[in-house]
Amino acid sequence: MNKKTVCYAVVAILLIAFCVIPFHSSNCILRLHYSDIDETEPFVLFYATNEDNELGGDKTIEAFVNPELHVIEFVIPDELHNDITMLRLDFPPTDQTIAFDSAFVIAASVTRKTYLAERFFAPECIMGTNGIDAIQSPQSEVATYIVTSGGDPYIVLSDEIVKVINRSFSSYFVTKLILSLFIGSVIFLYDRGKRS
Numbered sequence: 515m516n517k518k519t520v521c522y523a524v525v526a527i528l529l530i531a532f533c534v535i536p537f538h539s540s541n542c543i544l545r546l547h548y549s550d551i552d553e554t555e556p557f558v559l560f561y562a563t564n565e566d567n568e569l570g571g572d573k574t575i576e577a578f579v580n581p582e583l584h585v586i587e588f589v590i591p592d593e594l595h596n597d598i599t600m601l602r603l604d605f606p607p608t609d610q611t612i613a614f615d616s617a618f619v620i621a622a623s624v625t626r627k628t629y630l631a632e633r634f635f636a637p638e639c640i641m642g643t644n645g646i647d648a649i650q651s652p653q654s655e656v657a658t659y660i661v662t663s664g665g666d667p668y669i670v671l672s673d674e675i676v677k678v679i680n681r682s683f684s685s686y687f688v689t690k691l692i693l694s695l696f697i698g699s700v701i702f703l704y705d706r707g708k709r710s
Contacts, residue, residue, distance in 0.1 A: 540592060541589050542594075542626075542682050543588065543590070543618075544588040544590065544619060545585050545587045547585055547614065547617070549615050549657050550611075550612065551610070552608075552610035554581060556576050557578075557603065557604060557606065558574050558575070558577070558604040559574065559588045559590075559603055560573060561590075561598050561601050561602075562600035563598060564597050567600070575588045575590060577589075590679065596681075598676055598679060601671040602669070602670045603670075604666070604667070604668040605645075605668060606662075607664070608662070609663045609664075610662055611660070612662070614631035614635065614657060614658050614659075614660065615631050615656055615657055616629060616630055616631055616634075619678055627678050631658035634675070635660065639672045640671065643669050643670070644667060644668050645663055645664035645665070645668065646660060647661040647662065648661040649661075
């Protein structure tokens with residue numbers, strides 16, 4: 515085996531390792547789009563993990579209402595990848611009606627899952643509620659209206675949504691693959707140019 519073949523083999527092995535070894539994952543984002551909201555106090559996402567399967571304590575992610583973009587965005591840190599067992603969406607402790615349009619699960623700037631609000635807040639996607647007077651999706655409208663009351667309104671999201679979020683963290687495999695192919699192509703074209 516000549517020196518050039520060994521060099522090509524070493525470069526190929528390094529590029530493959532770069533693609534498959536998970537250095538770190540991206541954060542996952544749960545983004546809720548709304549068309550109408552009364553109060554702009556923060557929302558809170560409580561989570562439970564495999565190690566601590568109880569909701570509460572410091573296992574919370576706060577999200578502020580963005581009135582310009584009409585979004586409420588929860589940034590779920592990458593260390594929770596495949597570790598979340600339960601999610602609870604807590605609303606501001608006030609009486610209000612919120613009109614949601616859609617929900618998105620995003621990682622590495624790529625939308626992993628899109629929900630219409632009527633699907634995200636459908637009965638099969640909710641394990642329990644508190645302080646929620648109504649969840650209505652009129653057939654004539656896109657929005658789903660959620661009416662909250664009391665001091666602690668929340669919705670416990672279903673296991674299916676938890677699974678979607680757990681699977682959505684990105685290890686940047688596609689990005690690393692494209693970068694590796696580019697580097698490999700540059701090396702190959704440079705070597706071919708030297709020989710011609």
